[in-house]
Amino acid sequence: MKISVVIPTINEEQTIGRVIDTIMENGNVEVIVVDTSSRDRTREIAREKGAIVIEEPRRGYGVAYKRGFESATGDIFVGIDGDGTYPAEAIGPLVELLKINQVDFISGDRMTLRNQYNYTMLHFVGNNVLNIAIRIFFSYRIIDSQSGMWVFTSDIYRKMKNLSDGMSFSQDLKIEAIRIGKLIEVPIRYGVRITKPKLRAWEDGFSNLFSIFVKRVRNMAARP
Ligand SMILES: Nc1nc2c(ncn2[C@@H]2O[C@H](COP(=O)(O)OP(=O)(O)OP(=O)(O)O)[C@@H](O)[C@H]2O)c(=O)[nH]1
Ligand SMILES: [Mg+2]
Numbered sequence: 001m002k003i004s005v006v007i008p009t010i011n012e013e014q015t016i017g018r019v020i021d022t023i024m025e026n027g028n029v030e031v032i033v034v035d036t037s038s039r040d041r042t043r044e045i046a047r048e049k050g051a052i053v054i055e056e057p058r059r060g061y062g063v064a065y066k067r068g069f070e071s072a073t074g075d076i077f078v079g080i081d082g083d084g085t086y087p088a089e090a091i092g093p094l095v096e097l098l099k100i101n102q103v104d105f106i107s108g109d110r111m112t113l114r115n116q117y118n119y120t121m122l123h124f125v126g127n128n129v130l131n132i133a134i135r136i137f138f139s140y141r142i143i144d145s146q147s148g149m150w151v152f153t154s155d156i157y158r159k160m161k162n163l164s165d166g167m168s169f170s171q172d173l174k175i176e177a178i179r180i181g182k183l184i185e186v187p188i189r190y191g192v193r194i195t196k197p198k199l200r201a202w203e204d205g206f207s208n209l210f211s212i213f214v215k216r217v218r219n220m221a222a223r224p
Pocket of ligand 2: 081083085148193
């Protein structure tokens with residue numbers, strides 16, 4: 001089985017090299033870095049490390065992921081940040097778990113192993129507000145709706161609809177996985193970001209909350 005890992009990046013030169021090196025330790029893997037106008041050496045380092053680099057000038061976390069998965073050729077798709085906060089070494093074991101459990105989608109859960117350093121109170125409260133909104137609107141008890149590390153089949157991805165172009169791409173992906181297949185959450189460790197975040201906690205938090213309503217309405221409208 002071939003694995004395709006997509007990494008969206010903006011100015012991640014400090015961490016991207018190690019993330020790719022760790023991923024490359026898996027056998028049959030392609031790494032696709034979708035970069036939006038980095039002004040540092042992110043693209044160069046990614047190419048040196050053997051990744052395919054796609055330059056996507058349009059801003060947006062969802063835009064980048066959609067571009068990446070469009071050109072991915074693997075049977076298993078993986079998404080992970082370029083900032084080194086997610087455990088790239090867990091990709092292999094998570095792919096194994098996906099097969100062993102015969103599920104369509106595994107989302108890394110950062111909540112179970114969180115601590116005061118890697119998870120601020122604001123993020124914790126914000127994440128839970130969004131988790132509760134998903135519980136209300138989609139009747140599903142999710143532990144970490146905002147996790148940015150996933151392992152899933154290319155088949156389920158191709159069946160997904162209405163994925164957002166922004167930061168809410170991440171929750172949309174999980175909502176779609178729950179709608180059309182079987183999703184499980186597996187605890188992963190989460191590291192501290194050593195560089196500047198692209199996420200604006202308050203702005204993206206509220207926009208993600210609004211996006212849950214929008215998704216609910218769009219999904220209702222899409223039903224026959
Ligand atoms: N290509 C592209 N990449 C993006 C965009 N926005 C964020 N990224 C990348 O997507 C990944 C996730 O963004 P982060 O800033 O780490 O967001 P986050 O993980 O939710 O927040 P932190 O906890 O602060 O790390 C990182 O690798 C970013 O470089 C974008 O508009 N385009
Ligand atoms: Mg991050």
